[in-house]
Amino acid sequence: MASDLPAGGQRAGQPAATSSIVNAMSVDIEEYFQVGAFETCISRDHWDSLSSRVDYNTQVVLDLFAEKNVKATFFTLGWVADRQPSLLRRIVGEGHELASHGYAHDRVFTFSPDQFRADLDRSKKALEDAGGVAIHGYRAPSFSIGKNNAWALDVLAEQGYRYSSSVAPIAHDHYGWPEAPRFAYRPIAGQPLIELPITTVKMAGRTLSFGGGFFRLLPYDIARRAIAKVNNSEGQPVVFYFHPWEVDPDQPRVANAPLKSRLRHYVNLGRMRAKLARLCDDFAWDRIDNTLKVTSDVCVTA
Numbered sequence: 001m002a003s004d005l006p007a008g009g010q011r012a013g014q015p016a017a018t019s020s021i022v023n024a025m026s027v028d029i030e031e032y033f034q035v036g037a038f039e040t041c042i043s044r045d046h047w048d049s050l051s052s053r054v055d056y057n058t059q060v061v062l063d064l065f066a067e068k069n070v071k072a073t074f075f076t077l078g079w080v081a082d083r084q085p086s087l088l089r090r091i092v093g094e095g096h097e098l099a100s101h102g103y104a105h106d107r108v109f110t111f112s113p114d115q116f117r118a119d120l121d122r123s124k125k126a127l128e129d130a131g132g133v134a135i136h137g138y139r140a141p142s143f144s145i146g147k148n149n150a151w152a153l154d155v156l157a158e159q160g161y162r163y164s165s166s167v168a169p170i171a172h173d174h175y176g177w178p179e180a181p182r183f184a185y186r187p188i189a190g191q192p193l194i195e196l197p198i199t200t201v202k203m204a205g206r207t208l209s210f211g212g213g214f215f216r217l218l219p220y221d222i223a224r225r226a227i228a229k230v231n232n233s234e235g236q237p238v239v240f241y242f243h244p245w246e247v248d249p250d251q252p253r254v255a256n257a258p259l260k261s262r263l264r265h266y267v268n269l270g271r272m273r274a275k276l277a278r279l280c281d282d283f284a285w286d287r288i289d290n291t292l293k294v295t296s297d298v299c300v301t302a
Helices: 044-049 054-068 078-083 085-093 113-131 151-158 212-217 220-232 259-266 269-282 288-298
Strands: 023-029 073-076 097-100 200-203 206-209 239-242
Touching: 023 054, 023 288, 054 085, 054 269, 073 078, 073 085, 078 085, 078 113, 085 097, 085 113, 097 113, 097 288, 113 151, 200 220, 206 212, 212 239, 212 259, 212 269, 220 269, 239 269
Parallel strands: 023 073, 023 239, 073 097
Antiparallel strands: 200 206
């Protein structure tokens, strides 16, 4: 993803970001109670009775991006679009990309192909009605496209999506496709669909992720060094992601969630905005569809 954009500020002693690399910033918009970690302890029948925080915490993210002059891709649930159309209009109005995160955060491996098509149609209609723009990108909830349901990529190609960012090429207790390519590729021969996996880094013989909860839980320097390594040593852009609820320390607590889920969800919420601000300063970022203009010319078929 070559560009003339500057790479952002640099602190003493840190590895420099490569000025020609522009990374892809992405945000997965969902309510705090819709995350996969809480799906067994919060009934969907109760969603509309719970305190909504998605408008507030996404506005915080939008304010930060406006301050830092960062454009991003917002993968948004159709469920949110139906309830917060003004939020989607602000996202589009400020120059960000609007993309699909499915309708109600169902993991793709719970669908049949026909059910997946129906979910894509429902979410696309909700997003386009609210945002007033065409939807070309998709991210599976909880990165739930893997080796055993790779058919979902065929459905996305069939439905005309330009790209997916649904594969996590790591081993994780909730998701992962460790054998998948680490960088942008065409998953289906003869089809223009591009898969942009969440970026990982090779460290100490392991493949590690540093976005989302990993970024929030671990020291900032780990992510900074990982991004610089991918940019400088491998010459590749990073696809970074996080959730707006991660900048919201005042969100209600789900007391009956498992301890492991509560630790993952609540630790360092109060520090996340400041870490994101540093990230915006230290590297160059853009929305995914803009970075695709370069990626599509060089990525290969898996």
